[in-house]
Each structure stands twice: as C-alpha cells, then as structure tokens.
Amino acid sequence: MLTTEEKHKIDHEISLVPSPKNACIEALKIVQNSHGWVSDESLKDVADYVGMSPAELDSVATFYNLIFRRPVGRHVVLVCDSISCWVMGYEGIRDRLYEKLNIKYGQTTEDGRFTLLPNCCLGTCDRAPALMIDNDLYRDLTVEQLDEILEKYT
C-alpha cells in the first residue's frame, strides 16, 4: 500500500506531466526513497496508481541502474569501474572492500549494513579512483582510507 505521503508526492509529479504514466520513474524513486528498494508489491501499487500494467512498469524499472528491484542494505556502496578509475587502479579498492565486507558485488552484508555494487563512470575522472556511498562521493581514494570511510556508516 502506498502511504498518504507517498501518494501526495506522486500526485505532485503527476501534476507536472501530461499523463500519469509519464511520472512513473519519479513515482518509483519516491517509493524507493521510503523503502530503500522497489518490491513486487510496491511495483504493483505504483503501476495501479499511474495506470500501467505491472509488466510495463517493470520494463521501465529494470532498465535503469539505480532502481533497485532487490533489497539493499542500509548503505549502498557504488564503486566506479570505468576507464579512468581502472587506469588509476580501482581494483585494489574493490578487492579491499570484498575482503573487509566479506561480500562480492551484488551482495549485502549479513548485518544489512552495506550493499556493494559496481557503477559506471561517476564523472570525477580527474580524481580517480572514486566511489559513492549513499549520497557521498569519495575520490582520490587509497586502500588505506577505506576503514575510516566505512566507519562513518552504521
């Protein structure tokens, strides 16, 4: 069930576009913001609300890299794996994260604290390697900095 607050926000997005369907990505973002991800149930709720079939909405949801159709941890770590970060040796960062969090890409730590994902170019190539945790960008990264960075997220 969509909450009153979610409906209110989605209604605002619908008011800005010609047809409710046009607001479906914004609606998915709103739901993901409150739950962390978009479950099958949420997907169906949004589809009903904007007048799409669940299959049609899922074809949109699964197209985009940052709509999560599986549960994620409290914090999502996005490691840039594109060309400049590779040249500057991001793989050491990735391997240290694998080791430290004891998970691989696409997985969530047992305590639900972190989900680790690769990500294409974060647009900060002059300060590679880079990663993002939630809304925070970290750049000019070295393996030594990782412990301190991760400690900020509980």
Next chain:
Amino acid sequence: MEKPLTQHIVPGRAPLSLKEYEQVGGYQSVRKILKEMAPADVQNLVKASDLRGRGGAGFNTGLKWSFVPMGPEAAKPKYLVANADEMEPGTFKDRVLLEGNPHQLIEGMIIAAYAIDASISYIFMRWAYKVAAREIIKALEEAYEAGYLGENILGSGFSLDMHLHTGVGRYMCGEETALLNALEGKRANPRAKPPFPQVSGLFGKPTIVNNVETLCCLPHIINNGAEWFKGLSKTGDAGTKLYGISGRVKTPGCWELPMGTTIRELIEEHGGGMQDGYLFKGLLPGGASTDFLVEEHLDLPMDYTAIQAAGSRMGTGTMIILDDHTCPVGFVHNLQHFFAQESCGFCTPCREGLPWVEKILLAIDRGEGKPEHLLTLDFHTKYLGPGNTFCALAPGAMEPLQSALKYFREDFERHIHEHHCPWSKAKVWQPSI
C-alpha cells in the same frame, strides 16, 4: 586569456548567489534579448557565432534551433532541455559548470528557450551529481523569486518554467531522443529520426536538447557578439573549450582554454606532463567513444576540424591517457564491457555484437586468444559501425576498438602468441559481474 565560462568559478568555494552573479553582470543578456532582440535575432547571432554543440556531435547550435517551427501556427508548448547527463566515461566538464556557476546555465537556458519560443524547460541531470543538484535547486528558487523565471519575465510577456529532473542511471539517456523517452517516464531507447525532436520531441512537441557547456556559452555571445566569440579561438572553430585530462598525468583536471589549444600543451602545461616513470602511449581525445590518437598527433589543435581530420573526434574534449604501464587490450576491454552493459538492447547488432566483442577481448587479455579473433574484431568494427545499428552507441564503441587494432595491433598479437598478458597479471581487467 579570457575564460568567460569559468571566470567566476573558484574551486572549493560556493557558487555565486543570484545577487553576486548580478553584480558581475549576470542576467544582463536576458535583459538585453527581452528588450532589444526578437527570437530570430538571437538565432541569427548564435548561428553567426559558429557555436558548435559541446556534447560531442559539434553541430552548429543556431542552425539546430532554426529547424524548430516558429510563429503562431507552431505546436505548443515547446520545450528546451539541458542535457546534463554526462555519462561518457572520462568526462567531467559539465560537472564543473553545474557545481560552479548554476546561474550561468539558467541564464543560457532562458536565452535558448526565448530563441525557440519554448515555455517549459528541463535540466536532465545524472543522479550522481548530488552537489550540482543542490546548487541548481537553490539557483532555480532564486531565479524564480527574482522574476527571471515564471510568468511574464521582467514584464516582457515571455514566460518560462524550468524544472530539474534527475535520472536513475543509464548511459543511453545522453542520446537526445533516448533522453526524451526517459523524461516521459519510458525506457531510454532511442527514437527513429525523422521526425527530429526539433519538430516532434518531448510529448510530441517541438523540442531542443542542448549540452550544458553549449548553453553556458550563450550569455557571453549575447553580451559580446559573434566576432568576439570567434576571436576566443586559436583556430577556425569558435569559442573557448572546457578540456579535461584523466589518467597518469601529474595534475589531472579540467581547464577552460582557447579552442584549438594543442594536445601537447594540454598534457604538458596543464596536465603537468606524464607522472614520473610513466610514458605516454596514446589517448582518447573526447571520452570513451572516440578513436585513439598517438604520439604523431600531439601537436594537433584540439578542435572539431583537426581531430576529425586525424580520424578521431574531439567528442567532449575530456581526454583519457593510455600510459605504457597499462595494457591496451585491457583498456579497450574495460570500454567494451561498459558499452555492452549500457546497450539498451533494442537493436540486434548492438545487443549481440558488443557482448561478443567483450568476450573476445577477455579471452585475448587472459592469453586464451587465437589469431582469428583479431579478424572477428575487425569484422565487428565494420558491422557495428555507422549505418548498421539503430543509434550511435555501437558505432561509438567501435571507435576506440578500431583505432586500438590499428595503432596497438602488435600488443594484441603478443597476447595471442605469448599466451598471456605482457603487462602484469594485476592489470588483466576482470569484469565485475
């Protein structure tokens, strides 16, 4: 040396508020056009300035606008969209403008919207630019409050709404028709052209999509004229350009310089030269989807014309350096993994061909390559090239591959004959998933 676009950007300092921006001449161009110029005058001035699209295609901006139907009979509302998706790997120049001076972009967008008589505008920005989003939202509020946006701007009768739309991540969104689909809440597949967006774009209405840097040039062209803009350049292509360098140079970064600054000056003076112990081997001049250039090209001016004549494209003007410690096969493999992953899957050659190319490159990189693999790669550079796919993604992907096969063929062959990567094992690029 004049740096109109970045003159008020100080790294580490908050961007100018609307008040501060006005004090240094901000929004004067808007006052000028609303008072003195008809939309056709603005179009003609920008056409005459030779401003070419800074997103990579390099099309004359004023000419692009001139395909929008004008007059009372034209379909309404018309739309203007700022393409702030900037997902081309190796590219980070629009971030500088978005974070550093959001009012300059808004001012440029008002000019472009006025020139095509658009009443609704969007800034389509990638999700990762969180700081930029915050600054843009703040600047939009200020601009509305001051009457530069909204109904009847400065009493001129011209009205314009402007919204920020942040994406949810997909390289395809940078292609203008795919971007429009994303804005409409659809999968970001590219659309068939014609009809071109200028005639039937967002929600089926006339639409112009311009890159952030392109739009940021406009206030300065209005204020200083077409001849001044042309005079900023060292070559025949007008204006300044935001150039960038990433990779193993001493001081990677982004700089606004005269159009036509040579590659050598960019690398040696602005990038500080190669890091100690690293030698230059090649570069992609303007993002992941441009052809390699090598030593012999270093004295070329970085502009649309010269780089195209050398068999590549200036693209976004943000170059990625390949050094001698980095395996060219691994480098290209990383790029092809990106393109294969980001293909929208709509047309078969791209959907099937790019993963094939990626698998072959992985095999070669691991030392499992066969001589015939090079022929298969050659074949793909042809059949995934221009004219064989629905949009420019796969042809773009083939640019670094075809030029790597040309300039670094020996390195590919060594992998195959020696059955291992001649560079260190740690440098064999493994795709993540």
